[in-house]
Amino acid sequence: MSKEQSMSTIDKKLLKSLFFRSFTVFAPFNYAKQGGSGFCYSIMPFINHYYKNDSEKKTEALTRNIVWYNATQNVGTFIMALVASMEKENSQKEDFNPDAINAMKASLMGPFSGIGDTLFWGILRVVAAGIAMTFGAQGSILAPFIFLIVYNVPSIACRWYLTKLGFSVGSKYIEEMYASGLINVLTKAASTLGLIMLGGMTSSLVTFKSTLKFNLGGDQQLVLQDILDSIFKGLVPISLTLICFYLLSKKKVNFTVLIVAVIVLGILLSLLHIA
Amino acid sequence: MIKELRVDDRLIHGQIALTWPKALEVKRIVVANDKAAENKMQQMSLKMAVPTDIKVLVRSINDAITFFSDPKVKTIDIMVIVNSVADAENLADHLEIIERINIANVGRFDGVENSEKLKLNSSILLNRTEQAALEKLVASKLKLVSQIVPDSAAKDIRELVSSKNH
Amino acid sequence: MSTVTAALLCALAYFICFGGNWLIGQNMADQPIVIGPLIGFLLGDLHTGLVLGASLQALFIGAVNVGGAVSLNPSFGTTLAIAFAILSGGGSKVALAIAVPLGLLGGLLEVGTNILCAFFGDAWDKAAAEGNGKKIISLHYGVWFLKYFIFAVVIFAAVIAGKEPVTLFVNSLPDAIQNGLAVCGGLLPAVGFAMLLKMVWSNKLAVFYLLGFVLVAYLELPLIAVAAVGVVLAVITGLYDKQLLDISNHSNRMTTKTETPLSEEEDFLS
Numbered sequence: 001m002s003k004e005q006s007m008s009t010i011d012k013k014l015l016k017s018l019f020f021r022s023f024t025v026f027a028p029f030n031y032a033k034q035g036g037s038g039f040c041y042s043i044m045p046f047i048n049h050y051y052k053n054d055s056e057k058k059t060e061a062l063t064r065n066i067v068w069y070n071a072t073q074n075v076g077t078f079i080m081a082l083v084a085s086m087e088k089e090n091s092q093k094e095d096f097n098p099d100a101i102n103a104m105k106a107s108l109m110g111p112f113s114g115i116g117d118t119l120f121w122g123i124l125r126v127v128a129a130g131i132a133m134t135f136g137a138q139g140s141i142l143a144p145f146i147f148l149i150v151y152n153v154p155s156i157a158c159r160w161y162l163t164k165l166g167f168s169v170g171s172k173y174i175e176e177m178y179a180s181g182l183i184n185v186l187t188k189a190a191s192t193l194g195l196i197m198l199g200g201m202t203s204s205l206v207t208f209k210s211t212l213k214f215n216l217g218g219d220q221q222l223v224l225q226d227i228l229d230s231i232f233k234g235l236v237p238i239s240l241t242l243i244c245f246y247l248l249s250k251k252k253v254n255f256t257v258l259i260v261a262v263i264v265l266g267i268l269l270s271l272l273h274i275a
Numbered sequence: 276m277i278k279e280l281r282v283d284d285r286l287i288h289g290q291i292a293l294t295w296p297k298a299l300e301v302k303r304i305v306v307a308n309d310k311a312a313e314n315k316m317q318q319m320s321l322k323m324a325v326p327t328d329i330k331v332l333v334r335s336i337n338d339a340i341t342f343f344s345d346p347k348v349k350t351i352d353i354m355v356i357v358n359s360v361a362d363a364e365n366l367a368d369h370l371e372i373i374e375r376i377n378i379a380n381v382g383r384f385d386g387v388e389n390s391e392k393l394k395l396n397s398s399i400l401l402n403r404t405e406q407a408a409l410e411k412l413v414a415s416k417l418k419l420v421s422q423i424v425p426d427s428a429a430k431d432i433r434e435l436v437s438s439k440n441h
Numbered sequence: 442m443s444t445v446t447a448a449l450l451c452a453l454a455y456f457i458c459f460g461g462n463w464l465i466g467q468n469m470a471d472q473p474i475v476i477g478p479l480i481g482f483l484l485g486d487l488h489t490g491l492v493l494g495a496s497l498q499a500l501f502i503g504a505v506n507v508g509g510a511v512s513l514n515p516s517f518g519t520t521l522a523i524a525f526a527i528l529s530g531g532g533s534k535v536a537l538a539i540a541v542p543l544g545l546l547g548g549l550l551e552v553g554t555n556i557l558c559a560f561f562g563d564a565w566d567k568a569a570a571e572g573n574g575k576k577i578i579s580l581h582y583g584v585w586f587l588k589y590f591i592f593a594v595v596i597f598a599a600v601i602a603g604k605e606p607v608t609l610f611v612n613s614l615p616d617a618i619q620n621g622l623a624v625c626g627g628l629l630p631a632v633g634f635a636m637l638l639k640m641v642w643s644n645k646l647a648v649f650y651l652l653g654f655v656l657v658a659y660l661e662l663p664l665i666a667v668a669a670v671g672v673v674l675a676v677i678t679g680l681y682d683k684q685l686l687d688i689s690n691h692s693n694r695m696t697t698k699t700e701t702p703l704s705e706e707e708d709f710l711s
Contacts, residue, residue: 059569152468192678196650205630266621266626
């Protein structure tokens, strides 16, 4: 997999510039372009450099790259750098078909977002939040800093690594990685971590305590919460979470509807003196 | 049967991979696209986008037509994805097993200036070729809708077109 | 501190955290656990900011902004909920009751600004057609500023207009409803976790979810320990799978046959 070619100094400089600009990719997020302007802005150093003697081709390149774009930004740098390397090729080879650039971009956006959203939104952010929330709940000032560090260090490292990779090894790398099944192994390991963390967080953060008691005469009391706990600790939180999961994924219930339903449920439970 | 012929300029992406096979109850997706059929790398990434229990076949438009004329295929539920209305029209012209055509996203990055396009809604932008193809589809008897995700309502394409013409 | 000063500080903090999040690589500065303490600090009650930031993080954990589909804006709900909690002296009771509804309103506002900023789409196309890179860049940053400036103005106005009515409203709620809202605070994270489960669930790995749950429910481990156990198990299973993969790749290579297009179609139908 080490097919990294040695890079010229100018390309290194341009790539660094792409990397830093890529942080702003979704700054003016909107429904017309999503990250289109940011994509164009990020690879502009390459366009300016490689088409500097041909204003017509430069205009074409800008037009080609201002189109609608959306991919999870921590992994999207791979696509940016790959497109940058294709633009470079286009500027140097007569027979290069520039249509391939947007075709490639369009085909990569979906898969990269699918994996990127799960890894960064679904897993890394949740692990970081889980660790930091313990500190926050105790009123420790470390909470926001721990969260930002745990999330951003791997996220920025990944962004830079994929920037280099996209430019130097390009399409072959993904092909090999997919063919060898390595991507599946990586996502499976990350999902394992994510599920363990989600299980722990369900237990510690979804809370329910019933206040319902029955007097059985004398000093005998039947406490509902004790019965629930004796069946399985945290029975209500885990059941509610799994019911919501079922409704969201199998019954296609809308997220907002579910939130409103749970608010109604909470108030009802309180009005009925169950909680 | 082709449960749905979807027009989407990103071909397979997250929304499609995760929501549509479940909603349509299909386990197979055919991507009919000439460029993707030639590009091994693009095929890899398309296959990478779907969950492991879904099978993906990437074929050129002509190969897809040949493939679907196999009688064996008629007994199996399949979702087909193309990236332009013209390709969809071409398929619909040759195949009679399409339950509905869903024009979801099109023309957002075909390189043609947006001002030269007919805008049916925020995600359907049609250049001249595409408009001509759509006219042919509208004239046919096929069920034509626009629905981005299963949760959203399916809008009738013929109504969208006629509301634009007035 | 006058209400106007407080509103200005909130608007500024919101602009920095929410706008900054999108300007600088989606660094998550707009998450409740970061913006909460900042609002608390600026309004002179860091402790409340920290504690509420952590509980609101749990409430908003499932607000995943994927593929541009916005439903909740956690930073909007957090900023206003914590500001009102501190300014009205109502504490966590106030914050937990209003955070989610405000988050939903913030989500609507975000959809609105996304539509508004879409009007600049043609300007970008024009700039590109003119080969004018500088104009693309100034629009890029200009639209960013405009979008988050609008949000900041709304926050400013909301703090000024909302302080009294929110205090009145929360105080006028009957006890049963207030208690109900507290119950909701405990139950609502379930929806968030369900949303996240939808992203990472796989039937084969579902036992790990149960493991994480039991580690906390019965062994009462803190979450940082759960994370460590998770990392250990992820590495172990990852290495094991990698080994299996190498073996199967190796044996495949021994018995390579060229795949004909026909066999791929047959495999697809099987």
